[in-house]
Each structure stands twice: as structure tokens, then as C-alpha cells.
Amino acid sequence: MNILVCIKQVPDMESRFKVNGTGDWYDEADLAYRMNEYDEYAVEQAVQLKEQLGNQPEITVLSIGADRVGEALKKALAMGCDKAVQVQDSDSARKDPWQIANIISAYAADKNFDVIFTGMQSQDRGSAQVGVTVAEILGHNCASTLVGFEYADGVVTAKRELEGGVKSVVKVPVPALVTCQLGLNVPRYPTLPNIMKAKKKELQLVPVASLLKEEAATGTEKLYPPVKSGGGIVLEGDLADVADRLLGILKEKTTVMK
Amino acid sequence: MKALLVCEQREGKLLDTSYELVAFAERLGAEVSLVLVGKEAQAPKITGKLYLADADKYGEYNPELHKHIVVAAVLKENPDYIIFPHSSYGWDLAPRVAATLRVGQVSEVVNIVDGKFEVSLCNGKLRRTVAPKAARAVLTVQAGAFNYTGQLSGAPQVEAIEISQGSSPLQFVGYEPAEKKEVDLGRAEIIVSAGRGVGKKENVAVIADLAKAFGGELGASRPVVDAGWVGHSHQVGTTGQTVSPKLYVACGISGAIQHLAGMKKSDFIVAINKDKEAPISEAADVMVVADVLALAPVLAEKLRAA
Numbered sequence: 001m002n003i004l005v006c007i008k009q010v011p012d013m014e015s016r017f018k019v020n021g022t023g024d025w026y027d028e029a030d031l032a033y034r035m036n037e038y039d040e041y042a043v044e045q046a047v048q049l050k051e052q053l054g055n056q057p058e059i060t061v062l063s064i065g066a067d068r069v070g071e072a073l074k075k076a077l078a079m080g081c082d083k084a085v086q087v088q089d090s091d092s093a094r095k096d097p098w099q100i101a102n103i104i105s106a107y108a109a110d111k112n113f114d115v116i117f118t119g120m121q122s123q124d125r126g127s128a129q130v131g132v133t134v135a136e137i138l139g140h141n142c143a144s145t146l147v148g149f150e151y152a153d154g155v156v157t158a159k160r161e162l163e164g165g166v167k168s169v170v171k172v173p174v175p176a177l178v179t180c181q182l183g184l185n186v187p188r189y190p191t192l193p194n195i196m197k198a199k200k201k202e203l204q205l206v207p208v209a210s211l212l213k214e215e216a217a218t219g220t221e222k223l224y225p226p227v228k229s230g231g232g233i234v235l236e237g238d239l240a241d242v243a244d245r246l247l248g249i250l251k252e253k254t255t256v257m258k
Numbered sequence: 259m260k261a262l263l264v265c266e267q268r269e270g271k272l273l274d275t276s277y278e279l280v281a282f283a284e285r286l287g288a289e290v291s292l293v294l295v296g297k298e299a300q301a302p303k304i305t306g307k308l309y310l311a312d313a314d315k316y317g318e319y320n321p322e323l324h325k326h327i328v329v330a331a332v333l334k335e336n337p338d339y340i341i342f343p344h345s346s347y348g349w350d351l352a353p354r355v356a357a358t359l360r361v362g363q364v365s366e367v368v369n370i371v372d373g374k375f376e377v378s379l380c381n382g383k384l385r386r387t388v389a390p391k392a393a394r395a396v397l398t399v400q401a402g403a404f405n406y407t408g409q410l411s412g413a414p415q416v417e418a419i420e421i422s423q424g425s426s427p428l429q430f431v432g433y434e435p436a437e438k439k440e441v442d443l444g445r446a447e448i449i450v451s452a453g454r455g456v457g458k459k460e461n462v463a464v465i466a467d468l469a470k471a472f473g474g475e476l477g478a479s480r481p482v483v484d485a486g487w488v489g490h491s492h493q494v495g496t497t498g499q500t501v502s503p504k505l506y507v508a509c510g511i512s513g514a515i516q517h518l519a520g521m522k523k524s525d526f527i528v529a530i531n532k533d534k535e536a537p538i539s540e541a542a543d544v545m546v547v548a549d550v551l552a553l554a555p556v557l558a559e560k561l562r563a564a
């Protein structure tokens with residue numbers, strides 16, 4: 001069996017975000033980057049599937065981006081992936097989901113992956129398009145938003161999360177692509193020996209121009225901070241003082257503090 | 259301008275998201291037609307043309323078949339926009355339709371600004387306007403962003419839709435109902451919720467104690483539930499419960515769009531967060547910039563003394 005995991009590197013969401021000079025993306029300087037949370041579940045599930053199948057399958061992990069994505073790839077290798085592919089693109093933020101999906105599909109087209117794992121969305125863009133679109137382009141079966149994954153005899157049994165705590169169960173024959181949601185599993189921490197081993201694993205570099213043949217289907221016009229609707233009060237400072245002021249406000253403005 | 263709205267039903271019931279699409283199309287100023295895999299009895303109560311594919315024949319949810327049905331409706335209707343709810347149904351189906359038609363998709367639209375589609379970026383810390391490059395595009399619309407206030411009185415003009423594809427390799431096995439409820443947050447007057455910012459399971463007790471001091475119930479954001487720190491019935495948000503208490507206190511919660519969707523109708527919102535810029539500040543009436551683990555015991559103490 002042959003497994004592909006697609007991961008993205010995203011800024012830590014607790015960062016302070018500023019709009020860049022051209023007004024069409026956030027300023028990437030001074031941000032701390034990490035693996036997209038949803039993709040951590042994807043990597044973990046791929047490694048669990050490999051373990052279930054007696055460590056036979058080979059897992060390729062792929063990321064598109066500037067050289068810093070090497071860090072996220074190394075983490076995936078240390079978690080148990082076998083080889084990494086960096087599609088070199090210092091301008092990946094300006095590619096739309098259609099182009100990103102086409103880059104991945106172009107890479108995967110001739111490699112006979114049986115199962116492809118992606119996150120359900122990225123934390124920065126949140127478009128929730130890339131995984132499903134890759135499946136569509138490759139003609140693979142697909143199930144999205146997995147909170148449960150089982151595999152037996154060429155069939156993935158996927159538990160999909162719907163709204164309000166309801167789930168649906170679908171059987172998806174391979175070749176299949178699944179997108180992973182929060183709560184699917186608990187991603188492992190790479191151990192020191194595995195981090196050392198990961199350093200020896202293959203990292204293949206592929207220029208984006210060799211894979212991308214499609215124009216963008218959508219474009220960013222403008223970026224801006226959200227308009228504050230509440231005009232809310234901000235309280236800061238000494239804890240006891242803040243607590244008193246808060247309780248004062250609640251007494252004045254709500255009916256719950258009798 | 260024409261919009262084809264992809265309505266959603268589950269287990270024989272039309273979902274309210276279908277009406278949110280109508281509200282969105284009204285904002286766009288588009289002429290509306292609808293498509294539904296379901297039964298005529300579930301048709302939205304509005305006027306317009308409804309392309310109906312029979313649920314008995316095409317199944318509860320089979321993305322392959324539903325994709326062909328929507329595409330068949332697109333070919334008949336020739337719309338500028340094909341619009342889905344940004345729900346487990348919409349985000350699974352929309353990219354399939356967009357790829358088949360080879361058109362662009364804009365996901366999770368929250369607003370329309372100068373004819374462009376506004377979406378949220380970086381967990382709500384930024385906003386972005388996106389424009390499709392071609393005349394035709396697929397859109398998904400954020401739940402709760404557009405409310406339908408019109409009357410539910412019309413009856414659509416139904417046209418049956420059939421496709422030649424009868425089966426698909428995907429097999430729908432069934433639904434699993436939500437876990438049984440430990441708490442009914444829907445009726446609580448005060449909810450104090452713990453987010454990932456509380457750090458670890460043991461610290462949830464600090465927030466639970468604050469909830470008790472307020473005489474309210476304990477709520478939670480999703481990561482707290484996923485980590486098993488509290489049961490699912492405490493979860494507030496699109497995949498948890500929608501609540502509207504008199505007071506909502508969000509402790510260590512960033513204010514992701516899916517959490518906001520579940521609690522923004524609360525009468526009064528207090529956020530306690532060490533990050534002043536956290537998107538929850540947008541919704542909060544009072545934003546307390548503090549370490550919640552340090553503040554919560556002080557606040558609980560004062561509430562008990564009062």
C-alpha cells in the first residue's frame with residue numbers, strides 16, 4: 001500500500017496579524033509557524049494505518065511552500081512518515097485552492113496512492129476545498145470531516161461529523177481520499193530517537209512550475225481587520241480591581257446579578 | 259443575475275440553512291431557483307423553481323449522485339452562482355461540483371462588500387474579500403451569517419430531475435445520533451465556558467467553580483471536549499449547542515467562527531483572554547485581558563462574598 005499525506009504550515013493563530021504592504025495577504029515576517037492542526041490528525045491517522053498494516057505501507061508527506069515548510073515536513077517524518085516532498089513555492093499564499101489542489105494532483109497522478117489524507121481545512125484560509133478537490137481531479141472516492149477512521153480489505157469505513165453531534169458512517173473503497181477533523185485521534189509527539197531518525201529520511205524538492213498548469217479561479221481583493229461591532233469595554237490591570245469593575249458592570253448592565 | 263440554491267435535508271427534514279441561502283441570494287439581488295434531493299413535502303416554502311430529485315432513488319446522502327444532480331440542474335438553469343450552505347453537506351459537495359464544472363469556489367462567505375465576497379481569515383483575526391475570476395462560481399455561505407426574515411408561505415414550482423448514474427462506489431451505512439445530554443445549555447441563564455486556554459483538564463475545575471459561583475452552567479469550546487476534559491453536551495458552537503443565555507462568560511476561548519456561531523446571540527458576553535486581539539473581542543461586551551486561571555478564583559471569591 002502507498003499512502004500520501006498533504007500538510008500545510010500555518011502561523012500560530014495566537015499571533016498578532018498585520019496586513020502586508022500590498023494589502024492582499026498578512027505580513028509573514030515575525031510569525032511563528034507550525035503544522036496546520038487539522039493536518040496533524042491526518043499525519044497521525046496515516047501512521048496508525050501503517051502500523052495496523054505491519055509497517056508495510058510507505059507514507060509520503062507533501063507540503064507546498066517556501067523553505068521554512070521543511071520544519072513541518074521534518075515533524076511529520078519524526079511522527080512516522082517515510083519520505084517528504086517539498087513543492088518549492090515561495091508564493092504559495094497567492095495560489096488559490098483550485099491551484100493548490102491541482103499541484104497536489106499533478107504530483108500524485110502517476111504514483112498510485114491508495115489512501116490520501118489531508119486536513120479538513122487550513123487554520124489560516126479555512127476554505128475546506130483542497131482535499132475534496134484533489135479527490136475530484138484524481139477520480140478517487142472521498143469522504144470529508146472524519147472523526148473516525150477504520151480500514152479493512154480495501155475499504156475505509158469513515159465516520160463523518162455532521163452538525164449538532166450527529167455523525168454519519170460511510171464505506172469508501174480505495175483509492176480514497178479522506179479529510180481529517182479535530183477529535184479524530186490524538187497526534188503523537190515525536191520522540192528524540194525518531195527526530196534523529198527523521199534527519200536521515202529523504203526530502204525531495206520539486207519546483208512548483210513543473211506541476212502547476214492551472215490559472216487561479218478566484219483572487220483576493222483586499223485584507224483588513226474585522227470591524228468591531230460591540231464597541232465593548234476593555235478591562236486590564238490588577239486582578240482584584242478588574243474583578244470589582246467587572247462585577248460592577250454586570251450589576252449595572254445585566255439582570256443576572258441580583 | 260441568477261442563483262441556484264442547493265437546499266439540504268436530513269432524515270426527511272429540510273434544514274434551516276436552506277432559508278439562509280434564500281436570505282443571502284436576496285442580498286445578492288439574484289433571481290432564485292432551488293435544487294433538493296428529497297421529497298416534495300420538504301420543499302422550502304418560497305416561490306421559485308425547484309429541481310427535485312427523489313430521495314428514495316438517490317439516497318440520503320451520496321456525494322457522487324448528489325453532485326451529478328446539482329450539475330444537471332446547473333445545465334438546465336444556467337445560473338451565475340451555485341450556492342451551498344457551509345455545512346457538512348455543503349463543504350463536502352461544493353468542491354465536487356466546482357471541480358466538475360471547472361469553476362472557482364469561495365468558501366464560508368460571511369458578507370457581501372462592493373459585490374465581492376467577504377470571508378474570515380486566521381481564525382477570525384482578519385477578513386478578506388475574494389472575487390471569482392469567471393462569471394460563474396460556486397459559493398458556500400457561513401451558517402448564521404444571513405437570516406431569512408421573509409414569510410414562509412410560497413410554494414415552489416417543482417420540476418423533477420433524473421440522472422443516468424444510478425449507483426456509486428460509496429456506501430452510506432447510517433447515522434449515529436448525538437450523545438445523550440448531561441446538561442441542557444439551551445435553558446441556562448448563565449453559561450461560563452472553558453476553552454483551550456485553560457491549559458489542562460485539572461484546570462477545568464477552576465472554570466466549573468466560577469460557573470457555580472455565578473449560579474450558572476459550565477460550557478466549553480470544542481478542543482476541550484475533543485480532549486475529553488468535559489462531555490460533548492457542554493460544547494457550544496456549530497457542532498455543539500446554540501445557546502442564548504443572559505450572560506455568557508468565555509474563558510480562554512479565541513472566538514473562532516464556529517464557536518461564535520453558537521453563542522453570539524447571548525444577551526451579554528464577557529471574554530477573559532490574555533490576548534487582547536483575540537477575535538472573541540469582536541463579540542464581547544466586556545473583554546477582560548487577563549490570565550483566566552489567576553482571575554477566575556478571585557472573581558469566584560468576590561461573587562461568593564457579594
Ligand SMILES: Cc1cc2nc3c(=O)[nH]c(=O)nc-3n(C[C@H](O)[C@H](O)[C@H](O)COP(=O)(O)OP(=O)(O)OC[C@H]3O[C@@H](n4cnc5c(N)ncnc54)[C@H](O)[C@@H]3O)c2cc1C
Nearest residue numbers: 453454455479480495496497498510511512517532549550
Ligand atoms: C467543522 C468545524 C466545526 C467546529 N465546531 C465547533 C464548535 O461547535 N464549537 C467550538 O468551540 N469550536 C468548533 N470548531 C473549532 C473551532 O474552529 C476552534 O478550533 C475552536 O473553537 C477553538 O477553541 P478555543 O477557542 O478553546 O481554543 P484556541 O483557539 O486555541 O484559543 C485559546 C485561547 O485561549 C487564550 N489563552 C491561552 N492561555 C490563556 C490563559 N492562561 N488565560 C486566558 N486566556 C488564555 C488564547 O489567547 C486563545 O485566544 C469547529 C471547527 C470546524 C472546522
